[in-house]
Amino acid sequence: MTLDDFRREIADPAIDFRPELRWWLAEGLHSDATLRREIEDAHRLGFGGMEFLAMDEGAIDHARYGWGSEEWVHDSQIVVEETTRRGMSVSFTSGTNWSNANLPTIDPDQRAAAQELDVVHETLAAGRSRTGALPRIDLEAPIAETTLPGHRGTITQQHLVAVVAARVAGAGLLDAASVVDLTAQVEGDALDWTAPGEGEWRLFAYWMHGTGQTASPSASVNYTVNYLDRDGVDAVIAYWDDVVLTPALRAEVARNPRAQMYMDSLELSTYGAGGMFWGFTLAEEFRTRRGYDIVPWLPFLTRDAPFMAVSTVYHHQPADDADRTTVEKVRFDYVRTLTDLYIENMLRPFAAFLHEVGMTLRAEISYGLPFELTRPGPEVDGIETESLEFGAQIDAYRLMAGPAHLFGKQYSSETGATTRNHMLDHRFYDQIIATQLAAGITKTVLHGWASPAGAEGVTQWPGHEGMWPMFSERFDTRQPGSEFYPLWTAAIGRLQYALRRGRPRIDVGILRTDHFTDNLIGMALIGPNGERIPDEVAYGTMWMRDRENHWWQDLGMQDAGITYEFFDGSLLLRDDVSFDGDEVQPDGPGYRALVVYQSTLDADVAAHLLAWTERGLRLVIVDGARELDSLMARRFRTHEAAASATPGLDGRDDELAAIMTRLRRMPRVRVTGPSGVVAALDDLRAGGRARFDGDDRNVLTHLRQNDGLTVLYAYHFLYETTEPTTVRVRLAGTGVAHRLDVWTGELRPHRGARRNGEHTLVELTLAPGEVAVVVLDTTTDAADTAAPAVTEVARADRWRLVVESRDAGEPEVLTEDRGLGYVTREVRPTTAVTRLDAGETELAPWSRIPAVGPEVSGVGEYTTTISVPEARPGVRHLLDLGSTCGGLGSVRVGDGPARGFDTAHPVVDVSGDIRPGDNLITVRVSSSLNNRLRARGYYERVPDIGAQLTGEERTQQAIVREYGLVGPVRLLRED
Structure with missing residues (x-):
């Protein structure tokens, strides 16, 4: 590509490079006219694609409008047709809580349904005997509390998996050496057994049954599928093949080169006392892959995980410290096996099916579960992260960047979800996008879009919520700033175009394996004294912005401009990853060096590093590195000696030690602490491009x-x-x-x-x-x-201001009769605009201007005249707006074009518009809807999800936000 090619293509970036949208439909309630209007609006505002899903719309007929209904299939057809006609991408959305990863064709007792390993136990004194039937799981008992969405349906069957006994050695402690597998002694469902002669014993009976997890809305009860056995994906494929993908829909999908399936976060739940994901083949697969039997270790694997895998708490620990390492290895092997099965039995066959029908697979791989996050990367077409769970913490985005760059995958993010709603300025979201781009994300999917129209009785101004009145901002036409979206989406498109050209060049790859990665960072919003930390404070001043990166905590590389990212070391063993004697994956990230810092490392990976080091690989081994385990729990871990043991129970610790001894002596290897990494890289001549x-x-x-x-x-x-x-x-x-x-x-x-x-x-x-x-x-x-030297030419202190104030107008009622024997009704709230003329004024926030005040949201139009003595050709003139309180807007000089500006640094190049003499300057600045909604009492009914995570029930506490152009506004000349 030449510079002229780059200049021509980036001037008006193609639709492929524009930001996309998550669209929350009111189930299948929307009329065809509403669907077409929304897609036309999104296209007009410059968005490049839409992923759509059904959200619960309250008291409507789910059998008629829910996922899987005729109305939903019909609406899907309209959405695909209309997006395809405009060249937009379209994504079906799959996820445990979006119904379409759940099926009406299965029940929780079938092999295709998600399974869990549950447990019930008896306590016996030494020498006591028990006879007869084993205790079973009470499937009608109240379920364990969980903060994840979804609920449990009816389960009727359970299958005995194992019976294990162990001597109790204290509260939560078991004697690992005493564990005995009694499964072979069970006859039918009965066991006769006498506890050995000392201490107290606990007898565990492990039963597998369906999780029974369901999701709504849907036309019927839909149960979550099995992600570990092949039966689950086969059922998903059969349903899509036979029911969802009608001939008409297949034809439309075939016309759209960017049709996708998007797999959202895997919010799978278990509800029983065991807390373990299971499958019909898991025990056998574990034995085959790991070389030993999992059954004797089951008492040390049961757990509670109330909110994602990072919240895991095990029920039992071994009493003897010498056994703790062994148990940790078994736990690693269990979750490594889960990751294997997820890759082989879900992602790989699902992607193959989608490719056959003309779709690609974009996924939040492994999200939320005890799976490794980077190993599934090669199996999908696009890797997605999200700002809700990872906040603005760049280490999290660097983690998913590793597999994306190694395997040339599109790296995208679901961006904009917070625990706030209509509260924050536009700059806040721009800064999330800017952070993500710095980590290599090049596709922004804004979270999200909703039609103002929704069901009667539940839809109020400013419109249908979609993703509830929480977890989101809405980048749709209800926003005062939507007037400026065409300028903004084009700007993001240019950034994403620039960052998709050529190959990513990342200096350092850091090997990192973790099956319990903290993906609750973005919701860790409670301070040490229980205080609620506002999202904008946490994102803007804490974590990475307070020198607290999470997984690589020493900031020497970052401060030096050396870029780095993470991935599981086993990815290096793949045939499609190469080392050319200088760079790892030269046609991808081109790592100049690799870093090993965690205390465990697979022996095969170590041997691979040794072979590459003999060929010239630069390697830095780091002892004493500290990293985050859980931000909410404020739990960290320190790796005193890098690669000092294998992670699993493979008996290869000595082999690893021998390899690492050799590696530590190699001439192309440096051994140091975290603070010495930059010097080590410089010594290896890998100090950053x-x-x-x-x-x-x-x-x-x-x-x-x-x-x-x-x-x-x-x-x-x-x-x-x-x-x-x-x-x-x-x-x-x-x-x-x-x-x-x-x-x-x-x-x-x-x-x-x-x-x-x-x-x-x-x-x-x-x-x-x-x-x-x-x-x-x-x-x-x-x-x-x-x-250049910068000179101030003029300053504008006095402006005429008119604010176009937004408030609720008269709602419209929309009806649709498709000839099916019923009429669909929607309510579409409208927005009334009142012009508030503040006259001539000095620049100040609207709340301090009497003619506007603290209860107004909308768009302010500011006009003034700036006199310029001369405007020589080739001399740049810049209009520096100072501050717009983070609001999106535009600048126009005379009758020139409207030009957008950066909400963090609102400086506009007006060189081609300025004329000698007087120049009329028009600045339009938008606000959020916070102040108007606050005045209307909107937040009094909106729960504060950030506070709820700690068990505190309260509503959002909205404050008056500052809006408007506050300056100082200066016309600058560059010489």
């Missing part, structure tokens, strides 16, 4: 290379600070550096680049929250340039 000229604590970068073009993305991520930062980045190669204006698509020569030997040193001054994209064209020679 976009290295900072002096450490910088404010900037994150991401690098792409494509033939003669190098694309540098730089982001000042400390957006709640007030000080700009100047960073100098050293890029390999020499040539002309160009700076991209993401709001216009213009590429201009960057002033502030100079040759430094065989490198180009690029200087960037970035305001807090500002993003920059620099394109280095190494096919062209260039002279050094200095940063």
